[in-house]
Amino acid sequence: MAGETLTATSYIQHHLTNLTYGKLPEGYERHNADGSVDVLSQDTWTLAHTSQEASDMGFMAIHLDSMFWSIFLGAVFVLVFARVAKRIHTGVPRGMQNFVEMAVDFIDKQVKDSFHHKNAMIAPMALTIFVWILLMNTMDLVPVDWLPHLATIISGDPHFFFKVVPTTDPNVTLGMAFTVFGLMIYFTIAKKGFMGFVKELTLHPFHAEKWYINLILIPINFALETISWISKPISLGLRLFGNLYAGEMIFILIATMFSAGLVLGLFAGVLQWAWAVFHILVIVLQAFVFMVLTIVYMAMAHQVEEEDQFH
């Protein structure tokens, strides 16, 4: 933190900016902390020093902190589970195996409840989604300043951006949601053929016996179905992002109270604890919701019977 220049607004702003590595265009004016201005003579790949720079980088940028934590936590998930899977035995399970089997059993039950088709990919996908998102969300329970502050100490840069909760980054949640969306389209086409996919978009929900009425209905159906399809990944991704972002925001707001004297500081401690307890619910619930909706979307993509009535 930048000592005397620290205000609540800049503190919050700092906490909401990702560590962005991206391309700044030629001729870009970089404002340094001391007020001087550098003009770039060519396109430059660099770390953003301000949130303004981060947003000016546009699409050609990557959030290093989000990617690091999401891949790190994903690696924790697969390594722990793969280690158990490698040593698994049919005897009495102990320790980690117990936990892993419980998770697998829970996911398996959820998948069997709503997915009645034959696809060996769905259950592992649900497991990945649930455990991974749960781990990423859980980063929210680490007090908001610990890891970012550690990062500034290690990097030696007091303005070093470091967001530790990947699911508060819309890129992460929407990235997963659009991947789910892509798999949905893929399985729909794989199960029903390309024409089946087109029919699903055009002959649904309105359908008439006479072909000329259908001709009028097709554009309406297409508009409605397109919206309904597109809204799925967007709502899936933004729901997770919104919940976690709001939670993180409240943690940050509570954290600003720590510097406002002993009484308010203690009060903030109590608040932070209470919100963390409440947030545990949000963390698990959002991971669960994302997983269940993914399973449901996959089941919809595999549903061939429903499509049959449009022949």
Next chain:
Amino acid sequence: MNINLTLIGQSIAFLFFIWFSYAFVWKAIRAAMDEREKQIADGLEAADRAGRDLELAQEKASKHLKEAKTEAAGIIESANKRANQIVDEAKEQARTEADRIKTAAQAEVEQEVNRAKEQLRSQVATLALAGAEKVLEASVDEAKHKDMLDKLAAQL
């Protein structure tokens, strides 16, 4: 709130983790859990079967016991019968033996009596003669009275 390459990076990571957990996590764990479920089901079934077997064995055992008891009773009965038979036979034998001994004894007694009579008969003449001599105080000619004396002796 910038949308950028992180979106694609996250997608790639996501697909990789899905593939990884499909290939190295789910299958192995699920297989082991299914295997254990099967083992437990088999174990329960075996226990069930063992229980039924035990019941059956107990039934069999009690049947055997019953049979054995019946057989033993039969054996005892026939043994009793045989014993009675032996006793009866022995009694019969004893009676027969006793009869034989009695008959033999009677025959002997009769023989003895006859012998005594014979002896008596042979001596009666002498005795009668001696008596008569005593009565008559005279000697009686033995030759003269021999016929009469023999007649007397035959009457005895």
